[in-house]
Amino acid sequence: MNILVLLKMVPDVVEELEIAPDGKSLASDALRMILSESDDHALEQALLLKERHGGVITVVAADGPEVDDALYTAAAKGADRVVKITGLEAGWGTRGLAHAFARVISTLPGLAPFDLILTGTQAIDDLDALVAPSVAYELDLPYVPIVSRVQVDPAAREADVFKEYPGGVRGEFAAPLPAMLGIQSAEKPPRYVPVAKVRAAMKTVKIEPAALATAADGGGPLVYVLAMAKPQASGRAEMLEGAPEEVAAKLCETLASRGLLAGRAA
């Protein structure tokens, strides 16, 4: 099987996010970029499929902070080719990124023909589009979002996938190959790869550049951020302060007074 995996870097929200002086974007010096979580699952799902069926995994990501790390890590986990798109204009959002992915997939030698494209179903900064449906539209591929299980019948040229619905319901779909899947969760948690293996990949793996001819890619953003802010604390929550024992006692008192420990007091 020939599997393409599209990766995207997003700000690590465990870090404090700061608004830039323009009031419309995040302060980039305070940002730590990490691989989008569902993209990590997409890579894992690709690795599981390769283990089952053999084949080649090509990982594609756009240039940016920490992206080399993500690509070397993917290679250390078992990706066969890693490609970095350069020349993507800042501020074009997910739609521009999706367009760049589609362009590179159709033009870089060896990426087509492919059987599957896997990418995260959604990223936390996908303000103007999602990668999976946008690329699916440009390349005219069948598309299923929120996928949490993938089984492929290579002979039948068909993928059998589970899409998540509310309430724990799963929809089982058949998608003809080649197809685009927006992955929510791989069948197993993404594997861990030791730092030593990533370092080894840095020495042996070549990141292939794929330059975009932006002049031909016109258009530009259709969506504008007018202002960005941290959500204002609604003031709704009463904050309890103190050592764990103190806050526990306070909360217990409050819950009891609201009848929420009723019937519990023996």
Next chain:
Amino acid sequence: MSGTIWVLAEHWRGQLSPVTYELLALGREVADALGVPLEAVLLGHGASGLAATLGCADSVLYGDHPALAEPMAQPYAEALAALALENRPAAVLIPLTNVSMGVGPLLAARLGCAGVNFAKDLTVRDGRIEAQCLLYGGKIQACVASAGGTVIEGVWPGARQADQGRSDRVPPVREVQLSLAEPRVRLKQYVDPEAGDVNLAEQEVLVAVGRGIQSQDNLELAENLAAALGGAVCGSRPVIDQGWLPLVRQVGKSGVTVKPKLYIAAGISGAPEHVEGMRDADVIVAINSDPSAPIFEVADYGIVGDALDVLPALAEAVEARKG
């Protein structure tokens, strides 16, 4: 009619989703502010009967086709694009749910128009729609406008109360013929979850754990507190993905929606996908080491601290009170 506000009437397995009424309530406000009609767009096959409860809208546009028998992203987007090209709506409101995911971006791509994701509210200023969007897992709010022409607005559940969008008025329905390709993706079956040992929706007290619980071994801390309170343990997505809790214990978009009397969220940041499943709990207690975690926006009581310290202290305090 050009300039109309459209709301996609989401339905699944024979029923309109509550979020449809939420979006109608929101769409009503936007349409009134712009002085244009509000129209619900209902797509399906043999589903015209669902139009009767959409009277919050001035009218219902119903598109019937075998390809629309299931709410799948590609045929839905194809149908909406055909209808939009003919009717030129000012905006199309689409719920950000698992059922409708992908419809908005596909529609925006087909129409070559602006698409906005993650809106929690829409307002009208100077005759223009502005979306208040929750980005980065709910940690940043952005006010977003678009370039003009039709805009596709993806709206989180919870923007308005569903009851505000319900109406006894039976709306006029115009049915249109659609010509659509046969969907390439085929639904084989729906798989309902296996019944678990507990039904989360019936619990009066839930102790929910998220990434902040750090390891499966620490689940015991939540279980002890749940036992002391006479409740059950549930979790947010990362805990389920790690396999620390079974799928039937997941609260949120892909899991169960719960309304317990008491919901204690420990080590849960409060991404919109989780909040959607628990925001209607009577009393919400949030424990998180990050004071800027969005979970504190929906909580009644907040504790900034390590869940691994607070959970056992709380269990002990509850037990001590029982005497």
